[in-house]
Amino acid sequence: MLDKQQIQKMLESKLMQLLPQQKIKPEIDVPLHTLGVDSMRLVELFIFIETEFGIDLMKAGIEMKDIQTIKSISEYIALKRESS
Amino acid sequence: MRIPCSKSKRYLRGDDWLVHALHYNTLKATGLGNSSMVVLEMEGVFELEDFKKTIRQVTEVIPFFTGKVRRDWTLAPFWASNRKKSVNVSVILKTIEDDVKQEAVLSILEEWANKPFESDLDYLCFRILQVGLNRCYLAMQFDHRLFDAYGAESFLSLLEKVFSKQIKPDQVCKEIRLTEPAHLDHWRENFLCGKAVIQCRYKLLEKPNLFLTTPFKKQYQDHISVFLNDEETLQFQNQVQNHAGYLMTLPYGLYVAAMVFRYLAKSVNASEEDFLASCSVDQRYLSPNQPAIFFNYLSFMFFKISQADLDDRSGIINIFKQQFYENTKEKYPEKLSKVMLLMRIMPKKILGNMMSTWMHVFFGSFNFAFLHKCNIKEGFFCGRRLINVFHYPRIPVQTGAGIYFNKFGKRLNMSITLHHGMIDCNQKQELITVARNACLGISC
Numbered sequence: 431m432l433d434k435q436q437i438q439k440m441l442e443s444k445l446m447q448l449l450p451q452q453k454i455k456p457e458i459d460v461p462l463h464t465l466g467v468d469s470m471r472l473v474e475l476f477i478f479i480e481t482e483f484g485i486d487l488m489k490a491g492i493e494m495k496d497i498q499t500i501k502s503i504s505e506y507i508a509l510k511r512e513s514s
Numbered sequence: 515m516r517i518p519c520s521k522s523k524r525y526l527r528g529d530d531w532l533v534h535a536l537h538y539n540t541l542k543a544t545g546l547g548n549s550s551m552v553v554l555e556m557e558g559v560f561e562l563e564d565f566k567k568t569i570r571q572v573t574e575v576i577p578f579f580t581g582k583v584r585r586d587w588t589l590a591p592f593w594a595s596n597r598k599k600s601v602n603v604s605v606i607l608k609t610i611e612d613d614v615k616q617e618a619v620l621s622i623l624e625e626w627a628n629k630p631f632e633s634d635l636d637y638l639c640f641r642i643l644q645v646g647l648n649r650c651y652l653a654m655q656f657d658h659r660l661f662d663a664y665g666a667e668s669f670l671s672l673l674e675k676v677f678s679k680q681i682k683p684d685q686v687c688k689e690i691r692l693t694e695p696a697h698l699d700h701w702r703e704n705f706l707c708g709k710a711v712i713q714c715r716y717k718l719l720e721k722p723n724l725f726l727t728t729p730f731k732k733q734y735q736d737h738i739s740v741f742l743n744d745e746e747t748l749q750f751q752n753q754v755q756n757h758a759g760y761l762m763t764l765p766y767g768l769y770v771a772a773m774v775f776r777y778l779a780k781s782v783n784a785s786e787e788d789f790l791a792s793c794s795v796d797q798r799y800l801s802p803n804q805p806a807i808f809f810n811y812l813s814f815m816f817f818k819i820s821q822a823d824l825d826d827r828s829g830i831i832n833i834f835k836q837q838f839y840e841n842t843k844e845k846y847p848e849k850l851s852k853v854m855l856l857m858r859i860m861p862k863k864i865l866g867n868m869m870s871t872w873m874h875v876f877f878g879s880f881n882f883a884f885l886h887k888c889n890i891k892e893g894f895f896c897g898r899r900l901i902n903v904f905h906y907p908r909i910p911v912q913t914g915a916g917i918y919f920n921k922f923g924k925r926l927n928m929s930i931t932l933h934h935g936m937i938d939c940n941q942k943q944e945l946i947t948v949a950r951n952a953c954l955g956i957s958c
Contacts, residue, residue: 462761468886469764470795473842480843488839494760 528854612646
C-alpha cells in the first residue's frame with residue numbers, strides 16, 4: 431500500500447510532466463493555480479488519479495481545500511484509500 | 515511503416531492543413547482569408563520608427579514570412595520558404611482625437627479586423643491607432659496559416675524581447691521551432707483514432723443540433739468585446755469557484771458562452787434544438803521541448819448542450835464538467851489531431867469543398883475557446899505601459915458564432931464574433947448585458 435509520501439511523489443512527477451515550464455520539483459504546499467495549472471491540466475491530473483488510485487475526483491464531492499495543493503490532494507487520496 | 519522524411523523541413527500538421535483548407539474555403543466564400551487580430555492597448559504615444567526597426571530585424575531572420583505550402587515526394591505538405599524574397603510587413607498609423615468614445619475606437623478596430631491582406635502571400639500586418647497623446651492601440655492582423663491565437667501572442671512577446679534587447683535579432687531563431695516531423699508513421703493507430711472520432715460524432719449527432727448558418731455568409735463579421743475590470747474578474751473567479759469548483763474556468767466559461775448563444779438563437783427565432791459546441795484546445799503541452807510560436811497546435815473537444823438545461827446553472831455546469839472529463843479521458847483532442855494528419859493527403863480544394871458541406875457539423879453551433887494565460891507579460895510593450903490585450907477572431911462561414919475568453923493580468927476579456935447582420939445595435943447591447951450577467955452571476 432502506498433503511503434502519503436509516495437502518493438505525493440507520483441503527483442509531483444505527473445505535474446512536472448503536465449507543466450513543461452516547471453523545471454524543478456513543485457512545492458507541495460503551493461496552490462496549484464500559482465504553479466500554472468489550469469482547467470485542462472487539473473482534469474488531466476484527476477484522470478491520472480483515477481487511473482492510479484481508483485478515485486474519481488470529479489464525482490467524489492470534494493471541497494476546494496482538498497485539491498488546492500499537492501499536499502492536500504495526497505492527504506485526501508491517502509484518507510480515501512484507508513477508508514475503503 | 516515509417517517513411518523516411520527530411521529532418522530540416524517544417525512539415526504541416528493535420529490542424530495546419532485544416533486551416534489551409536479553411537483559408538481556401540473562406541477566401542472563396544467571402545473574398546477574405548482566415549485571419550484574426552490581436553490588439554494591445556497601451557498608454558502614451560507609440561514610437562513607430564523603433565517598432566518598424568524591430569519588425570524588420572525579426573522578420574528578416576525568421577524563414578516563414580515569405581513561404582508557401584508545397585508537397586514533397588512523400589506528398590506530405592511542408593512550408594517552403596523563399597529566402598530570396600524580401601519580407602513585406604505593412605505598419606500603418608492612424609491618429610484620432612483624444613475625446614472619442616470607446617465605441618468609436620472599437621468600431622475602427624472592427625473595421626481593421628475585416629480588411630483583407632493585400633496579397634494571398636501576406637501573413638502579417640500591423641496597424642496602430644493613436645488616440646490623442648495618452649492612449650494607443652497596436653493591432654496585429656495575422657493569417658491563421660502562420661499563427662494561431664496563442665502563437666500570435668507569443669510572437670508579440672518575442673518582438674518585445676528584441677525591442678527591449680533581452681535577445682539579439684540573430685538569436686531569434688533559437689527561440690522558435692523551425693522544424694516539424696512529417697508524422698508519416700503510426701498509420702494503424704491513426705486509422706483507429708479515426709474510427710473512434712467518427713463513432714463519437716455519430717453519438718453527438720443522434721439528436722438534431724441547431725446550426726445558424728445559411729443567411730449570414732458575408733465577408734464582414736461583427737465583433738463584440740466585453741471587458742471585465744479587476745473587480746469584476748475577481749467576481750467571475752468567485753462564480754467559477756462557487757458554481758464549478760476550483761480551477762474549473764473552462765466549464766464556467768462554456769456556460770457563459772452557451773447563454774450568449776441562446777440569446778442569439780432566440781434573436782433570430784431559431785428552434786429549440788440542442789447546441790453542439792466545439793471547444794478549441796491548445797496542444798502545445800504535448801510536445802513542450804521547443805517553444806512553438808508559428809503554425810497551429812490546435813484540436814477540439816465537443817460539448818452537447820440542451821437548451822432546456824441552461825436554466826439550471828449548477829446542473830448544466832455539472833454536465834459540462836462531466837463532458838469535459840470524458841473528452842479528456844478518451845483523449846478526444848489527441849485522437850482528432852491524429853485523424854487530421856491523415857486528411858493531409860487530400861488536396862486543400864477538395865478538403866475545403868468537403869468542409870463547406872459538413873463544416874457546421876465539424877465546428878458545431880458555435881466555437882468556444884478559453885485562453886487561460888496571456889503570453890504577453892504585464893508591464894511594457896515597446897516602451898509603453900500595457901493596459902490590456904484582447905482578440906478579434908474570425909469564424910468560419912458555416913459557424914453561427916465564436917465566443918472566446920482571454921485573460922490579461924487581472925482582467926478577463928470576452929470576444930464575441932458574429933456574421934454581420936445577425937442582430938441589430940440594440941440587440942448587441944442586450945447581448946453584452948447577457949454575457950456580463952452570466953460572467954458575474956447576476957440573474958436576469
